[in-house]
Amino acid sequence: MHLAQQQHTFEPKIFAFVCTWCTYAGADLAGTSRMQYPSNVRVLKFPCTGRIDPVFILKAFQQGADGVLVSGCHPGDCHYIAGNFHARRRFAVFRKLLEFVGVDLNRLQFSWVSAAEGGKWVEVVTDLTEKVRNMGPMTEFKELAMEEQWSGAINTPELKEAYNAI
C-alpha cells in the first residue's frame, strides 16, 4: 500500500474539522483497531460541528488545503441536542456560496461518523484523499492574500483602531 502511495507525485493536504463526541472518537477507534489510512489528513477537534464556522473552511483552503472534511454526529445523535442540524443547514448554504465562487465542491466533504464507526472514518478519509489526489492541487485560494479579513484576530492597526472606536 505504501509503495503504491509513494509513487504518487502529488500528496494532497486534507483538513478534517470534526466534533469531539462522534467523529473524533470514531477516529480514535480506528486507531485502537489499528486500521490503516493515508497520512494526509490533519484533524482539528471542535466540541460540536455547530461550532465550525464556514470561515475556517475558507481559511483552510487559503492556507493550502486541497480538501476539507467536516464530520460530526449522525443526525439526531448530537451530544448538544441540535448542533449538527445547525451545522448541516449552515453548510448547505455555504456550499452554494462556494460553488458560486468557483470552488469545486468535490474538495469539500461532509459526513456523519459516529464514535462506533472507526471503519467508516477510514473509508471517508481514504476516499476523500484519493478523490482530491486525482483532482490535483487546489490553487485558486492560495493566491488570495486576504488573511486579515478572514482572521478572527485583531492584529492590524486599522482593525484595532476600528475596534476601539466601537
Place this chain on the structure above:
Amino acid sequence: MKKKKMLLSQETMDTGFIRKVETLSDTSVRSCFQCGKCSAGCPMATFMEHPPNRVMRLLQLGQWQRVLAGRSIWYCASCETCSTRCPNKVHLASIMDALRKLSWDAEGPSKESYVQLANKLFLQNISSYGRQYEMRLAAVFNVKSGQFLKDMMLGPKLFAKGKLKMFQRKNKNLTEIQKIFSRIEEMRKKGEAL
C-alpha cells in the same frame, strides 16, 4: 456406513453399550468435550479411519456399530499417550480396551483381522504353554494369515543370534493358568463379569 446420516433418538443411541464401556474402562465417556488432544498426539491416528476423538464422539452418541465396524480400535497401539495427556481424565486407552473386548465378544464385526489374529494366538500361547513361544507365534500367524514369507529374511539372522528358540518348555503350573481362563469363562457365563 462411515458417511451415512445418523438418525439420533433414544432408540438409536445405545446407552446400555456406553454403560458397559464405562464399567469395563472405569472412565467416564461423557466427560470428553472433544478437544482433540488425543487425536493430536496419537501415533496411530494416521492409520485409523476414525481418529481417537471421533471414536469417543461416536461412543458418546451410542453409535457402537460404527465404532466397532472400523479398524480404528484395532489400530490403537495402547501407548497410553491419550490417557496421559487428556485434560479431562478420560482414560481413552482403557476405553479402547473395552471397545476391543466388546468387539471380540461380538466376534469381530471389524474388518481388521490381522491384529485380532495375533492377539488370539498370543492368548492361546499363554493357555497352552504359560509363556510366549515367539517362534510358534510368528509361524502360526504367518500360516493363518496366509503370509508365508513374511519376515522370512529375519528368521535365519535371529536364529544365528540365538533369538529364536525351536522348542518351548511348558510351565509346571500350567493347569493353574488354564484354571484362570476357565474360571473367567465361567464367571462370564454366569453373568458375574463382563
Place this chain on the structure above:
Amino acid sequence: MSRIGVFICHCGENISRTVDVERVARDVGRLPGVAFSTDYKYMCSDPGQTLLKKTIQEQKLSHVVVAACSPRMHEKTFRKAVEAAGLNPFLCEMANIREHCSWVHENIEEATIKATEIVGMMVERVKKNRVLPTITVPVTKRSLVIGGGIAGIQAALDIADAGHEVVLVEREPSIGGHMAQLSETFPTLDCSQCIMTPKMVDVANHPKIKLYTYSEIELVEGYIGNFQVTIKKKARSVNEDTCTGCGVCMTKCPQKKIPNKFDQNIGMRTAIYIPFPQAVPNTPVIDRENCTKFKTGKCGVCQKVCGPGAVDFEQEDSLIVEPVGAIVVATGFDLYTIDEKPKGSPIKGYGEFGHGKIADVIDGMTFERLASASGPTGGKILRPSDGKEPKQIVFIQCIGSRAREKGISYCSKVCCMYTAKHTMLYHHKVHGGQAYVFFMDARTPGKSYDEFWRRAIEEEDAVYIRGMVSRLYQKGDKIVVMGSDIAVGVQVEIEADMVVLATAIQPQKGADLLAQKLGISYDKYNFYSEAHAKLRPVECATAGIYLAGACQGPKDIPETVSQASAAAAKVMTLFSKDQLEREPIVARVREAGCVGCFACKKVCAYGAVEEKEIRDRQGNLIKVVAYVNPGVCAGCGTCQATCPSKCVELDGYTDEQVIAMIEAL
C-alpha cells in the same frame, strides 16, 4: 513571549515504533515560542508526570503541549499534573499522535512528518490559550433510574439505601423486567421469582424511591448535577391511590382471551390486568386497545364491581417534571425475533426454522414461561400444539447471534448457559425424555459456569452436538431436525417433538430514541456506549449519565447486578459533593461588539442565552446585548459560529485558537 514546553511520549513502543519521537522533539524544539522539548517513554506514568511538573517549574514554562495518546484518554491526567505544578490547567493541550498517527500509519517517514505537524499545530494553538477559571454548579442530590428490571431495581435500591431520593421509571405496568419472566436461574438453579420479588417489594416500600410505572421519558434537559426530566405517565385508567389490588375487576372482565405478552403470548389475560400475580405495583391497568368499553362504549363491568371506585375511564396521560442530578439508564434488552423480517430491516430473520409456522418451534423465553411454576402451564413442559409432553426435545443455540448475515455479529453471551439450564429443567420435569443441543461453541466464562454446562452433559443426560442445524420441517406431529455432528463429520437427523431456539439479545426497541433524548451515544446495534471500554465501563461519555445492565451489551444477571451497583456507586460519588466543578468551556459575549440580533439565542439548544440591558451611569438604556449564563451553557459553540458580528467566543475553542491551528499547517 511564551515559553512552551513540549513533551513527546513514546507510549512504550506504541508511538515510537512508527514515529521517530526524537526527531519530532528536535524539530518542534525549533518552533518559535518553544522553550523546551523532550521525549519520554511513558508520559502518563508517575515519573513521566513528575518530569512534566519539574520541567514546568525549572524552565518556568508558560504553556505545555503533551504529544501522546488521544486527549479523550489522558487530557485530564496531564491538566491535573500541570495544575499541580502551578499552571492553569487550560494552558495545557494534548497532541494526538497515537490514535491519529502511529497506530494508523506504517510508514515511519510519513508518520513522523504527520506527528511533527500535529504537534506544531497544537503549539500554535496553545499559545492562544487563556487562563480559564473553574466553574462550580450545585448538585441536585436526586437520581433518575430508567428501567425497572433487575438492573434498575438494584441501582435504585443502592442509591436509595445511601439516603438519596430516586425516581424510578418503568415503561410496563409492573417492574420486574425480563428476570421476572425467568423460571430458574443459572448456575444455581434458584427460582428467579423467589429472588426477584422481595427486591420488587423493597422498591415499592422504600421511602426514598418514587416509582412511576406505565411511564416513559419524554424529555431530558440540563446537564450533570442539574437535569430536568419530563416523564409521561400513561393513562392507567385505574387510580393508583384508591385501588386496593383486590383483583375483582380482573375476574369479572369479560374479555379473557388476550394473549399475555408476559407469558410470551402463550397464556391469556383480561383487558384490565396485571401482567403477573406478583406485579409491583399491584394495580391493574386497562389495555384500551382490547377493552370493550373503549372499543364500543359498552361494558364498564370493572367500574361497576370496583368497591373503592378506582376505575377511571376518563384518566389521561400526564406529564411530570422531576429535577435530578444523575441518571442511571437500565433499559435492558429485547429478544431477537426469529421469523422473516420486513425488507429493508438491517436485521434479517430465519425462514428455514419455520418459527411461527410450526407451533412447537418456540424460543427460549417461551420455554422459560413453560418451565415456570407460575407460567401458563403451571411449570409443565407441554407442546403448544397439542399440550403433549415432548419426549425428544432439541435446543439450537446461536439463533441470530454470531450470524453476520442476519445482521448481528456479536455473541449474546447468556444463551449457552440458559440452554444448558433448559436441558436440566427439561431433564427434571420430563422423565424418560431426551434433550439434544446443537451448538457451535460453548461459551461459559463465569464463576461455576463451565461446571454447570458440563453437569448438563455428564449428569443430566443432555446430548450436545457440535454443528448448526440447517433446517426444520414438520413431519406428522414431529419436527425433523437436519443437523450435523462436525466431530464425526456426518449428518445428523432427529425427529423431535419440540424445538427451542436460543435467540439473540438485542437492545430494547426505541433504545436509539431514548439515547437521543439523553444525548448519549450508542453503537450500530443501538447498545449504549460506555465512556471507555475498559476503564469507564459504567459511565456514558455524557457526564452525569450512567449505564447498568443489558442496555449496554448482552449480560447475565450477576454481571447486570454488579454493574447496577457500580452505577449506583458512581451516582453516590457524584452526590458526595454539594458543588460540582465543571469544565469552563462556555461561551462569552463581547458586549462591546454585540448588536443584539440574538441569532445566538435562537440557535442555543439549552436556553443559556439571555438578554442583558446595558445602561450608562444615569441609567439610560444604551443597548440590549446577549448574555450567556455559564451555569447553563453546555459549550457546543453553535452560537459562536452563528454570530454575524463574531462577538461570542467559546472559551477553549476561540477563533484565534482555531485560526492559529489552521495557519500552522
Place this chain on the structure above:
Amino acid sequence: MNDTLKYAYYPGCSLHASAGEYDLSTRELFSALGISLTEVPDWFCCGATPAHNVDELLSLSLCAKNLELAEQVEGDLAVACASCFSRLKFTQHTLEENATKRKQVEKAIDAPVKLDGKVKHLLEILAKDLGLERLAASVSKPLAGLKVACYYGCLLTRPTDVPNLDCPEAPTIMERVVEASGAETVAWTHRLECCGANFTLSRPGVVLQLTNAILDSAKAAGADCIMVGCPLCHGNLDIRQKEIENVYSAEYNLPVFYLTQLVGLSVGLAPDQLGLNAMIVNPTPLLKEKGLL
C-alpha cells in the same frame, strides 16, 4: 541397614527368548553390583498388550497371579521388561481402586489379591535403591565420549499416576543412570514416541514407519547409539533397523543397547557377559572407536 539388596526377579517371556542378552546382562550386572536376584518360580506370561487389549479381566488375573507367585521370594519384585512392568503396575493400581474388579480377579485366581509387594523396574533399582552415587562409584570403565539417546517408549512412564517411575512427559531417569556410567546423553525429540510394538507381528508396515521416525530423530540429535529398557522396543529398533534402512533409504547404523549392557560395560563386564554378540546392529566398531573395548 542390610547392605545387600535382594529382589525377586520377573524376567518376562521375551528375556527368555528374543531378548536373552537383556536377561544375561541383567544377571551379570546385578551380581557385579552385589545385588541379589532370585527368579520367581514358575512365573508365567503377564498377558502383555494382547491380553488387556481384548480382555482386561484376564490381563488383571494373570498379573495378579504372578504377583502372588512373587510373594514366595524375598524382596521387591524386579522387572526388566517395560511391558510386564506396566501391566503389573496397572494391575496393582486398578485392583486398589476398583473393588468390583478386585473381587472378580480374586474369583478368577481363586486367591486373595496381594498388593503390598513393590514392583520395580530395573532403572528404579539402579537409580533409587542402589543410588546413582553408589552406581557411579562402581564404574571402572566410564563410557566417556559415548553419545547415548535414551529411549523410553510408551510404557515406562505412562499413564500419569500409574507406573510412577518418573515424570510421564519429561523423564530423566534413564539419562541419570547412563550419565552415572560416564556416558553423554543427547536431547532428542522422539524419546517418548511409540514404536508400535503391538503390531510387530500383525502390521509390520506400521512398525517400520513409527520406528523410522525414532531412529531418524536419534540420528539427527547426534547420537552414537540408543539405550532402551524394553525388549519390545529393542526388537523394533535393532532387529528391524536394516529393513527400515532399506525401505526408507536411510543409513542409521545405531547400535541399540539394553540399559544393563551399557551400565555393565562401565562397571567392567566383558562383551560376552553382556551378550553384545546377540545384537543385530553390530556395536563393536562403535565401542572400539570410543575406546570402550
